[in-house]
Amino acid sequence: MPQHSHAPTRICPDCSGFATAVITTGVRNRDGSRHTIPVTCRTCLGAGTAARPVPATVTAG
Numbered sequence: 001m002p003q004h005s006h007a008p009t010r011i012c013p014d015c016s017g018f019a020t021a022v023i024t025t026g027v028r029n030r031d032g033s034r035h036t037i038p039v040t041c042r043t044c045l046g047a048g049t050a051a052r053p054v055p056a057t058v059t060a061g
C-alpha cells in the first residue's frame, strides 16, 4: 500500500512558513482603499523554508 505522506520540509524558524505579509501604511489611496506594502522575511528572503543548520561541533579534552 503506498504511503501518501511527503517528506518533511524545513520551515523557516523566524516566519513559520508565512514568508510574506502585507501591511497597511495608514495612508489611503484616492479610491479610498488602504495603501499596502509587502514585507518579506529577512531570514528566508520570502521562500518560507530554511536551509538545514550546520550542526555545531563540540571538542572535549
Ligand SMILES: [Zn+2]
Pocket: 012, 013, 014, 015, 016, 017, 018, 019, 041, 042, 043, 044, 045, 046, 048, 049
Ligand atoms: Zn522566513
